[in-house]
Amino acid sequence: MPNADLSSYLEHYQQQGYVVVPGLFTAEEVAAYRQHYMNMRASGPLPGDFPGVNAQNSDPLKKFPRMIHMHRWDDQSLQWMLDARINRCLTTLLGQEPFAVQTMLYFKPPGARGQALHQDQYYLRVQPGTCMAAWMALDRCDEENGCMEIVPGSHTWPLLCTIPADTTQSFTDVTVPVPAGVQAKPVIMEAGDVLFFNGQLIHGSYPNTSSDRFRRALIGHYIAGEAEKVSKFYQPTLRMDGSEVQLAESERGGSCGVWVDKDGAPVVEMVQPA
Numbered sequence: 262m263p264n265a266d267l268s269s270y271l272e273h274y275q276q277q278g279y280v281v282v283p284g285l286f287t288a289e290e291v292a293a294y295r296q297h298y299m300n301m302r303a304s305g306p307l308p309g310d311f312p313g314v315n316a317q318n319s320d321p322l323k324k325f326p327r328m329i330h331m332h333r334w335d336d337q338s339l340q341w342m343l344d345a346r347i348n349r350c351l352t353t354l355l356g357q358e359p360f361a362v363q364t365m366l367y368f369k370p371p372g373a374r375g376q377a378l379h380q381d382q383y384y385l386r387v388q389p390g391t392c393m394a395a396w397m398a399l400d401r402c403d404e405e406n407g408c409m410e411i412v413p414g415s416h417t418w419p420l421l422c423t424i425p426a427d428t429t430q431s432f433t434d435v436t437v438p439v440p441a442g443v444q445a446k447p448v449i450m451e452a453g454d455v456l457f458f459n460g461q462l463i464h465g466s467y468p469n470t471s472s473d474r475f476r477r478a479l480i481g482h483y484i485a486g487e488a489e490k491v492s493k494f495y496q497p498t499l500r501m502d503g504s505e506v507q508l509a510e511s512e513r514g515g516s517c518g519v520w521v522d523k524d525g526a527p528v529v530e531m532v533q534p535a
């Protein structure tokens with residue numbers, strides 16, 4: 262893969278808002294990441310564990326809460342976020358080198374809830390432009406263990422207004438509606454594959470219904486190099502050589518889209534959120 266021609270990925274990304282690059286990381290590298298993060302999780306509470314960690318709780322996500330912003334205190338996470346292979350893919354897809362703003366590790370153990378459909382830009386608030394995710398499978402991901410689900414082509418939609426999510430299925434409490442007839446599509450991946458997707462693309466995942474399969478993923482969030490503002494939670498912002506770049510803090514609020522019927526077809530109308 263290192264010297265592969267990425268132009269076919271670019272075309273798919275531009276049309277669909279996402280692309281999977283298979284085998285970007287080797288089986289040995291992925292096994293080492295799995296071990297590293299399982300050891301780290303077993304070591305007790307970590308910075309960024311907002312809901313806390315509780316091995317006795319019946320909710321699998323309390324036993325294995327996701328990790329956030331590990332690159333700020335874990336060198337292996339920082340090296341992965343800035344990895345040359347990821348940078349080359351992102352630079353091809355974005356047309357310029359990105360800035361890096363976030364790492365996350367989802368364990369998604371058997372029985373864990375998923376994350377309701379959403380747009381990452383709702384959280385990052387990049388201005389101008391949008392954000393981009395690199396989502397690396399650390400286990401095989403399929404519908405049984407709650408793989409990623411995406412709405413192809415939804416990267417061309419504006420930021421949609423959120424509505425309450427079903428928290429029996431999702432650990433987050435807001436979602437975005439999609440018009441009737443539009444369905445999220447599962448993204449089946451092998452460990453070491455990386456899914457790149459645009460910050461406006463609607464995506465999420467359903468619960469892990471397997472009895473014994475984790476669905477671990479290492480995730481990086483990036484913003485296009487022309488960005489001037491990003492939400493405070495994602496700062497400091499790094500260049501891909503690891504140096505820091507100063508961006509202003511973006512405001513929350515602003516208009517968002519709701520689906521309305523126009524001549525029998527769904528169209529987005531922009532409104533001020535209530």
Ligand SMILES: O=C(O)CCC(=O)C(=O)O
Nearest residue numbers: 367376381465466478480
């Ligand atoms: O891994 C998942 O289940 C969801 C991840 C996600 O939505 C994200 O990284 O924005």
